[in-house]
Amino acid sequence: MIIDVYNKLTILSDSAKYDVACTSSGVDRKGKFGSIGSAAKAGICHSFSADGRCISLLKVLMTNVCIFDCKYCVNRVSNDIVRVAFTPHELAELTINFYRRNYIEGLFLSSGVIKSPNHTTEQLIKALELLRSVYHFNGYIHVKAIPGADSELITRLGLLADRMSINIELPSQESLTLLAPNKTKESILRPMGLITAKIQENCTDLVKYRHASKFVPAGQSTQLIVGATPDTDHKILTLTEGLYKKYHLKRVFFSAYMPVAENSLLPSMDTKPPLLREHRLYQADWLLRFYGFEAKELLDEQNPNFNLQVDPKCNWALNHLEKFPLEINKAPFEMLLRVPGIGVTSAQRILTARRSGPIDFSGLKKIGVVLKRAQYFITCKGKIIDGLKVTSDGTIRALMADQYKLPSPYPEQLSFFNEPLITREDVQQCLTGQI
Amino acid sequence: MLDGTDLIYAYDGSFEGLMCCVFESYQRKEIPNIIRPPSVQETLFDRAKWIETDEQKADRVYNSIPMKISSQAQELVKLGFLTCDPHKEVLIFRFLRLGFKHGGKVMMMLTDDTVSSLQKAVRHLTSECHKFKGFVRFSVYGEALVAVIEPKNYVLPLLSPHFCDRYRNDRFMIYDKTHGMALIFQSQKAELIFVEELTLPDVDSAELEYRRLWKQFYKTIAIEGRNNPRCRMTFMPKRYWNQMTEFDEIVGLAQWQVGETGAKEPQTSLCTLDAQSTYKISPD
Ligand code: SF4
Numbered sequence: 001m002i003i004d005v006y007n008k009l010t011i012l013s014d015s016a017k018y019d020v021a022c023t024s025s026g027v028d029r030k031g032k033f034g035s036i037g038s039a040a041k042a043g044i045c046h047s048f049s050a051d052g053r054c055i056s057l058l059k060v061l062m063t064n065v066c067i068f069d070c071k072y073c074v075n076r077v078s079n080d081i082v083r084v085a086f087t088p089h090e091l092a093e094l095t096i097n098f099y100r101r102n103y104i105e106g107l108f109l110s111s112g113v114i115k116s117p118n119h120t121t122e123q124l125i126k127a128l129e130l131l132r133s134v135y136h137f138n139g140y141i142h143v144k145a146i147p148g149a150d151s152e153l154i155t156r157l158g159l160l161a162d163r164m165s166i167n168i169e170l171p172s173q174e175s176l177t178l179l180a181p182n183k184t185k186e187s188i189l190r191p192m193g194l195i196t197a198k199i200q201e202n203c204t205d206l207v208k209y210r211h212a213s214k215f216v217p218a219g220q221s222t223q224l225i226v227g228a229t230p231d232t233d234h235k236i237l238t239l240t241e242g243l244y245k246k247y248h249l250k251r252v253f254f255s256a257y258m259p260v261a262e263n264s265l266l267p268s269m270d271t272k273p274p275l276l277r278e279h280r281l282y283q284a285d286w287l288l289r290f291y292g293f294e295a296k297e298l299l300d301e302q303n304p305n306f307n308l309q310v311d312p313k314c315n316w317a318l319n320h321l322e323k324f325p326l327e328i329n330k331a332p333f334e335m336l337l338r339v340p341g342i343g344v345t346s347a348q349r350i351l352t353a354r355r356s357g358p359i360d361f362s363g364l365k366k367i368g369v370v371l372k373r374a375q376y377f378i379t380c381k382g383k384i385i386d387g388l389k390v391t392s393d394g395t396i397r398a399l400m401a402d403q404y405k406l407p408s409p410y411p412e413q414l415s416f417f418n419e420p421l422i423t424r425e426d427v428q429q430c431l432t433g434q435i
Numbered sequence: 436m437l438d439g440t441d442l443i444y445a446y447d448g449s450f451e452g453l454m455c456c457v458f459e460s461y462q463r464k465e466i467p468n469i470i471r472p473p474s475v476q477e478t479l480f481d482r483a484k485w486i487e488t489d490e491q492k493a494d495r496v497y498n499s500i501p502m503k504i505s506s507q508a509q510e511l512v513k514l515g516f517l518t519c520d521p522h523k524e525v526l527i528f529r530f531l532r533l534g535f536k537h538g539g540k541v542m543m544m545l546t547d548d549t550v551s552s553l554q555k556a557v558r559h560l561t562s563e564c565h566k567f568k569g570f571v572r573f574s575v576y577g578e579a580l581v582a583v584i585e586p587k588n589y590v591l592p593l594l595s596p597h598f599c600d601r602y603r604n605d606r607f608m609i610y611d612k613t614h615g616m617a618l619i620f621q622s623q624k625a626e627l628i629f630v631e632e633l634t635l636p637d638v639d640s641a642e643l644e645y646r647r648l649w650k651q652f653y654k655t656i657a658i659e660g661r662n663n664p665r666c667r668m669t670f671m672p673k674r675y676w677n678q679m680t681e682f683d684e685i686v687g688l689a690q691w692q693v694g695e696t697g698a699k700e701p702q703t704s705l706c707t708l709d710a711q712s713t714y715k716i717s718p719d
Contacts, residue, residue: 009648013655014655017656031600035603035604037601047679048667049656049667050664050667051659051663051667052665098645098648098652100605101680353546
């Protein structure tokens with residue numbers, strides 16, 4: 001029996017691994033008497049795999065059986081592979097036993113489309129109901145909404161989960177028609193819109209009736225594949241911005257395309273995943289969400305793709321040298337955020353420190369500002385840093401290039417370890433992140 | 436006021452003791468430049484001044500912090516004491532002197548050496564604590580969960596609320612090998628006790644099976660084409676690997692061999708955490 005679970009786990013986690021979302025953030029939930037588990041708003045990474053990605057959730061498919069034929073996916077119906085499925089019971093046992101040993105923060109459950117989108121959703125509901133009400137699991141659950149499923153089923157599923165996602169994967173209708181013939185923009189955006197509406201409805205309900213059950217309290221996310229199609233960064237970033245604004249998504253994830261199938265419509269099998277491009281998109285996404293940037297400030301029709309040498313924020317600064325240098329002791333928060341080498345935390349610290357007296361360069365260093373980068377863009381008490389000679393814009397550009405350092409695929413993890421301001425609450429919850 | 440170039444205080448290593456050092460300094464109008472816990476060896480010629488711990492004096496100092504400085508400052512001092520900074524005593528001492536002088540403003544003096552060093556030490560503590568919320572690995576022994584950690588900072592008091600809340604129907608123990616302390620949670624009560632060493636019995640087949648499943652999941656979930664060991668090392672430095680299930684083959688140190696330097700006699704059972712004989716407790 002248990003051998004069987006071992007093989008299922010191998011197959012069903014192997015085919016789930018291309019979904020990059022593994023965060024367990026977005027909701028704080030205390031433990032309950034009679035239940036096991038809790039949730040921490042900042043999210044908790046339980047391990048890091050050999051590819052450097054955070055492992056937070058038990059990420060598996062319910063089944064890899066699929067009636068759809070998405071060209072970029074290992075589970076597509078036309079692919080000749082072994083098909084297996086977890087029973088709800090097996091899945092619950094696995095989750096609880098991993099959770100008790102503190103291997104994981106919860107479950108990320110996805111599935112191939114078995115029989116129909118509705119049938120699949122019913123299976124997911126069954127599994128989560130067992131886990132929540134029979135096993136009394138109170139930890140984090142991220143569940144995938146299946147494109148094309150009925151609203152009523154999606155609503156039921158959402159009441160069992162903390163986060164829901166429905167992956168857009170391909171950033172345009174043309175790419176979708178070509179590579180995911182069974183999916184339409186409509187079949188993806190309708191459930192996404194429904195989830196958004198339910199979350200908002202639920203917020204008002206919760207104000208009205210304190211005991212209304214929570215509908216995906218940690219919000220909604222999605223994923224876009226980068227590099228499988230000719231779509232530009234500009235297109236991807238504009239779509240991302242739209243998703244945050246229109247659908248209030250919590251996160252948009254990017255996944256550098258890993259060739260899994262030989263197909264004339266897709267990049268060839270020996271194509272390397274565009275990791276640096278993916279990284280630039282994450283950096284830009286960060287700028288949209290926390291730094292007050294708009295997509296159109298970063299890219300446009302003339303420059304539709306990110307500069308691979310220089311990060312997007314730095315690139316913006318270099319193109320707007322007329323706004324610099326900035327006086328550290330006077331600049332408003334929004335402008336401090338635009339200085340390369342100053343992050344959200346250091347900008348907050350600068351504001352704090354300014355209240356006790358003027359700041360000089362050595363003070364900035366103690367605050368955690370990366371002077372190596374920031375020095376070209378700032379003055380302290382009206383002076384530029386000692387010994388700095390800037391001959392031309394080109395020199396700065398060269399100095400700021402980050403030389404193809406292969407970055408972490410999860411820039412958001414950095415925020416966990418960035419140094420936050422210590423507040424009483426932070427300390428109590430032991431948070432070191434501030435998502 | 437003496438400049439205190441040579442003044443050394445020695446105290447009993449307790450938080451109250453440190454507060455008494457602050458009291459003494461104000462009362463005698465003197466400033467020590469070293470404050471030494473008992474664990475640090477004295478050098479041949481130093482003549483440290485022994486500061487007796489007195490609950491009342493300690494309370495007076497401690498309670499005056501939120502009044503004269505701020506409650507955030509009190510929190511910072513409490514946390515500062517849990518850090519592994521070798522100079523934490525002097526840092527806390529100087530921070531408090533600064534605070535008593537400047538009031539609540541001290542928390543904004545981020546460019547001051549003492550303030551920034553103390554905050555940095557505390558950030559190291561809280562970030563290590565955050566990591567351990569994820570990296571702690573329990574093994575199941577009968578009804579009880581047992582984990583071993585080797586943290587640099589004394590993180591157990593900060594980990595306690597998190598794990599007690601999460602596993603409120605379980606019984607568990609987290610043994611901090613570095614500090615010789617254990618957090619024990621049973622019947623809804625958490626306790627921190629001294630534990631010199633810990634010897635655990637063999638695990639059962641179900642435990643072994645779940646370890647095997649977890650290790651397989653860990654291997655499978657990595658995408659080969661994105662291999663990035665440097666990045667993994669940044670987020671999860673090797674020093675954590677020793678006690679993590681997914682690395683027990685790589686590190687060659689199984690979790691259940693904790694007591695390798697300690698008692699070799701086979702212990703019977705740790706399935707009941709209340710049986711004190713299963714681990715040694717020294718009321719140090
Ligand atoms: S529906 Fe999902 S599992 Fe099925 S082929 Fe498409 S991407 Fe793969």
